Amino acid sequence: MEQYRIAEIIAESIITDELAQVIFLKGPLARQETSYTVTLYVMVSEQQFAGFQERRNLYLSAYGSLVYQAYTDDLAIGIYENGLRIDLFSLKTGPYFPDDDILIIYDPQDHLANYQKFSSSFEPQEIGALLNSFCIKARDYQEAYQKKDEVLSFYLSCILLEGYAILKRIQFDPELAKLGLKYYFRKIDREEKLKFQEILRKLNLESSAEAVKRMFLGLDQFIGNLPIAIAEHINFEFYFDTKKRIMSIV
Structure with missing residues (x-):
């Protein structure tokens, strides 16, 4: 794959x-x-950091x-004539806690020898926070919809779709839930896939409210x-009160 050739040449x-x-x-290519x-990603010492920054164009x-x-x-950031892109991040040497999968190319002093593999699943308290965030955004949607702000309400319904998808993925694919919408249909069963596709069909300016209602169902x-x-970790009272508000939309 040409992307790995880019990484190899720049790393060398x-x-x-x-x-x-x-x-x-880091990310998809690491997987x-x-x-x-x-x-x-490149980790550089404090003393060498400025010199590295100055040479990034050459790399x-x-x-x-x-x-x-x-x-x-x-x-x-660099984009090449073949359409491929490089995001070259620079870090100062120190503890690193990855928020995605990584593939080590060069580490002669074993700085990352004991790094903890990134987990793509959510902790219980994180799930509670995700649901609360979804409900807060749903209330924002209700307000925008009732004010007949079509563009804002549609935008918020799209944000809700992502939150809904993550929460549902916790149900059918918990180990990869943090991937969000990436490869969403890989493990979903047929019934849930059909329901999700129906929400997608309803997600437009005219019927976004129906889409959001289906998310709550x-x-x-x-x-x-x-x-x-x-x-x-779930605030059931807050969830059901929010659902009641959404279902009351006419």
Whole structure:
């Protein structure tokens, strides 16, 4: 895959300069999944950090000509003529707690030898927070809808779709729930897939309220079968009051 070739060429260029202490891929490519974006992290010592930042253009250009490039304090973005993209992140050496899967390319001093593999599942308290956030956004949706603010209410319904999808994924694919909408249909059963597709069909300016109502109907099944460890973090009163408000929309 050409994306790995980009990572290899840029990593070799960085290693040659002897500025990096750790280099690793993060995200889909670390999981051997397809992605047009190469997300590459470089850990650099405090003393070498400024020198590394100054040479980021050379590293990005090592693979080929750039049609676009942009730089911030910790990120260099490059897009190549073949459409592939590199996001080159720079970190100062220190403890690192990954929020996604990583694949170590270079770590001669074993800085990441004891890193904890990223978990794609949610903790019980996180699930409670997700449901609360969904309900708060649903109340925002209700207000926008009743004010006949079609654009805002449609926008909020799309945000609700993502929250709904994550909560439902906790039900049928808990180990990968943090992936959100990525590869959403891989493990979903036929009945749930049909329900989700129906919500998608209703998600437009004219029928967004129907889509949001169906989300709550789907969540009823979710919260009705929660284990005690998760249920004790759920604010059922807040959820059902929010559902009542949404179902009252006419």
